[in-house]
Amino acid sequence: MAGIVIQVLQENTVTQASSLAIFDLDNTLLGGDSDHAWGEFLIERGLVDATEHRQQNDAFYAAYCDGSLDIHAYLEFALRPLAGKTPTDIKPLQREFMQQMIEPMRLPLADTLLQMHRARGDHLLIITATNELITRPIASWLGVADLLACEAEIINGRYTGKPHGIPCFQQGKVQRLQAWLADKPFMLEQATFYSDSHNDLPLLEAVAEPVAVDADETLQALAKSRGWRMLSLREPKETLD
Template sequence: MKLVLFDLDNTLLAGDSDFEWAQFLISKGVLDAEVHEARNQEFYDHYKAGTLDIHAFLDFQLAPLARHSREELDAWHREFLASRIRPMIGAPARALVRRHLDEGALTAIVTATNSFVTGPIAREFGIEHLIATIPAWENGRFTGKPRGAPSFKEGKIERVEAWLESLGYWWGSFESSHFYSDSHNDLPLLSLVSDPVAVDPDDTLRQHAQAQGWPVISLRNPQ
C-alpha cells in the first residue's frame, strides 16, 4: 500500500484558504478591514518568506472563532466554501486526488491551516483523513487557541507520525510514501518521504527540487 500526503494551500488549491478565510470575514464585516487586512497580509508574507511565527499567527487567526457561535461559523463557512474555495479547485487537482484514492492509497491532507477551515475542504476532495492545526474547544465554543503541536514545518512530521501510529502504521508499513507541496516550509516532510513532489513550487522549493532531482508538476488549469 502507498501513503499519499497532500499539502492544501497553493498545492491542491490555487490559493491559500487561511488567508482567504480572513479576507472573507473582512468582506462580511466580521473583522475590521483597517485592522485585520494589513495584518493578514503581513503574516502571509512572512509565511512565504519562511519567517512566520506560527504561534503569533494562530493567536491572530483563531481569535475570530472564539467570538462567534458554531452555528454562525458553520453558516459563514458554507458560503466561504462555495464562493472562495471551489473556484480555487482545478480539475487537475481533483483528478490527482481521485487517482490516488482509486489505487487504494492511504491518503491525507497535511496542512498548517486549522481544521475548522480545512475539514470541509478535505471532504470536498473526498479525502477522509485530515492532519491540520487543531483549534481548542471548550464548553461548546472555540477558545481561540490551538490544541497540541501546530501542523507546521517539523510539526507536520510529528503530527503525521502520531496519526500513522493511531492507525497501527509507521513509515515502513508502506511500499512508498508521497508528499505533494508547493512550499519550502514543507522541506522537512518532503525530505522524509520516499517520493516528494513539488507542485507549482515557490522559488526556494523549485531550486531545491531541481537540485535533488524531485519531480516538479503543475495543477493549475491553463488559462
C-alpha cells in the same frame, strides 16, 4: 492538451504503488490560499476591522512565504475572531466561505491526481497548516476523509480563540503525522508527499517520494538540485517536466 497534461501527471507520480499519498492543501490541491482567503472573507462580512485585519493578514502571509512565520502568533490572530462562538455558530460562515472563496479555487488536475491515487488503492491524507475549521469542509469537498490541520481550542463547547496542540507547520507536520501513523498500517518511509512550499521541507525530506507541485522559488530550486519529481496542477502550459 488536457490529455498530455494527464500523461505528465501519470509520469510524475510514483512508479510503484504507495500505500499513503499525502497532500498539502493551499496552492497545492487548491489554486490559492484558503487561510489568507478566510481573512479576506471575514473582512468582507464585516466581522473584523478591515484595515487592521488586512494589514496583519497580509503581513503574516508574507512571513509564511519567506519562511519566517511565527505560527503561534499567527494562530492567535487567525482564531481570535472565533472566540466565544460554538461550532454550530460558524457552520453558516463555513458554507458561505466554501461557495464564495473556495469553489473558484478548484483545480481539475488536482481532482485527476487524487483520483489516480484512489484508483491505485492508496490511502489519501491532507496535511495543512491552515486550521481545521477552514479545511475540514474543504477536505470533505475534495473527497478526502483524513485531515491533519492546526486545531482550535474548545472549552465548554465554545471556541476560545486560541490554538490547541502542536501546530501542523514545518517540523510540526512531521510530528503530527508520526503521531497519526502510530496506529495506522502505513510507513512514512514508504509515503508520497505533494507540496508547493519550502515550509514543508521537513516532511518532504522524510518521505520516500517528495513531489514539488507548482513550487515556490526556494522549493523549486531544491527540487531541481535533489532530483525530486516536479509537476503543475495549474494550466497545461505551466506543467513542469
